[in-house]
């Protein structure tokens with residue numbers, strides 16, 4: 001026996017504590033009308049977790065609490081507890097006895113307890129469903145409610161049968177999984193919306209980081225192009241400077257020799273003639289020589305001014321391009337290191353070479369670099385274009401006047417040369433001897449002029465190379481500040497063309513235009529690099545963080561989608577199990593129903609039919625859109641319901657509608673009993689199910705009850721003498737003038753008396 005004890009306190013008419021022991025398989029509760037018997041049945045519903053107050057004949061929770069009478073004041077709470085035997089561990093708890101208690105307060109609040117520990121309703125339901133005590137209360141048949149199983153809809157009937165078959169556990173799991181599925185889908189939506197929110201920012205950061213990456217690549221490319229450019233430039237300048245200096249040596253020394261020869265020739269000339277024309281020649285020659293020297297000096301000066309002008313023009317243009325000005329802050333260590341590297345690289349290179357001119361060049365490079373650095377360190381590098389522009393104007397003026405002077409000197413030289421030629425012709429017509437001497441002077445002067453022209457050309461070319469060298473030094477510094485110290489290692493860079501290392505001679509012989517083209521592409525790359533901007537560790541860090549967060553969200557969505565799949569699988573599986581067991585169960589209940597029915601009616605036929613509820617669907621005409629017909633359709637997703645089909649013996653008509661009141665009662669009892677056979681509940685409470693039976697049927701009812709009691713404990717509320725006679729224990733319920741129900745144990749004769 002599983003049901004041991006019931007304590008009822010403050011519940012409905014039971015204002016005072018009442019207790020019932022259930023030590024026999026059949027317990028009958030008897031008493032006059034209105035004494036509170038049905039309240040006992042409802043107290044069972046209540047404690048087992050019934051959520052419909054209507055199902056307990058009340059409008060609200062507070063109606064379940066004793067409401068007071070003329071002599072007794074109302075209560076504040078109602079509580080009912082039942083004690084269940086668990087020595088066979090029917091309930092999944094490690095206790096031999098389980099006490100369930102429910103209390104309702106006036107404010108409608110409910111408390112549940114299992115073995116004196118507060119629990120949730122869900123815990124109570126799960127505990128009970130393990131022992132097949134479900135919430136539809138198929139094992140508690142209230143007064144007049146036996147008929148409910150006949151009047152219920154196919155769907156409701158299915159629920160009652162599922163409950164009786166103990167399939168509620170699957171239902172709970174399925175509902176639970178469906179709730180989780182809904183929640184998971186909501187979570188997916190939430191995470192997706194988080195991703196959508198962050199997406200534009202992530203895209204922005206992605207673009208920035210790509211720019212930074214492009215800048216890194218471009219910087220690498222720039223380093224290579226710069227190295228090649230610097231190497232070529234340095235090699236070219238060095239090679240041609242050496243060549244020109246060498247070329248200059250011969251004419252320069254020849255000039256020296258010719259100078260001496262001229263002195264000698266002049267002496268001879270002076271001795272060989274009367275002297276006047278000779279003196280004139282000498283004087284003219286000296287004037288020409290002075291004018292020539294002056295022209296050379298002026299040309300050099302003008303060349304220098306030109307160099308300065310072009311340098312200033314470039315500086316000013318750069319200063320205009322650059323909006324940012326260098327600060328006057330103390331020189332950072334990194335700048336000092338850069339300078340050190342440039343100096344080191346020049347010295348290193350010079351040390352490796354045994355060429356004196358290379359050494360001289362290196363020293364001049366070092367001097368130049370250091371001067372620039374000192375200027376920069378003292379803040380002079382800050383470009384003041386005002387001053388420079390003024391300086392440029394002054395220089396341009398100076399250049400102009402220098403050019404004017406040169407023109408004047410050239411004119412003078414032409415004039416003097418004319419006079420000289422004239423004199424030369426007149427002397428030529430004079431004496432042979434003096435002519436010889438004069439010719440000698442003319443030859444020397446002619447050769448001198450040739451040599452001087454050569455030297456002047458070479459000096460001009462060297463001047464150009466010098467300017468290129470100064471420009472090269474500036475470019476090297478710029479390269480170091482742009483791409484770092486690596487730039488100063490350009491001389492160890494190997495230029496490879498068609499798989500072969502290009503030698504210095506080939507470099508030096510390359511047409512200058514190609515190097516200028518390289519210079520232009522370098523400038524373009526620098527502009528592109530400037531546009532891309534420098535490295536920004538903040539952006540890269542933020543991108544990494546935002547990306548990681550996004551990846552985390554993607555991962556989370558994937559996890560949630562896996563959960564969705566698993567839950568969907570679980571739901572399908574549970575639905576399949578539910579259906580399988582339901583189909584098997586319904587066949588067994590159907591067979592039992594048919595057996596009980598035949599027993600009750602002495603023949604006939606009763607069946608349970610699985611049906612799919614029909615949905616009415618309206619069909620519309622495609623063209624007109626008007627309703628033209630109605631049709632019944634079956635929907636695959638709709639669960640099956642259960643219908644009844646009965647046929648009484650010796651009667652032609654079939655169906656429930658044809659049954660009398662008593663026949664309906666017997667049919668419902670047959671079904672309730674059939675349901676109890678397959679998966680017998682621990683206890684069954686029947687409240688006046690026998691009310692409509694005549695004497696003969698009461699006996700059959702009594703027989704079936706005894707058969708039923710072999711599998712389930714029975715509590716029967718009855719006025720029926722026959723039913724009472726089958727009970728092992730009898731309780732009487734009375735109600736006095738105070739409106740309070742009282743419980744008492746009675747003997748059969750007393751019970752018969754009380755019942756009447």
Ligand code: ATP
Nearest residue numbers: 012013032033034035036037038039063065066067
């Ligand atoms: P019958 O044999 O006619 O079916 P019964 O013995 O089953 O009667 P119940 O229906 O259980 O009687 O009890 C009804 C009685 O309980 C009524 O007198 C009703 O006033 C009383 N009752 C119901 N709710 C409360 C309440 N909250 N407070 C006090 N009394 C209540």
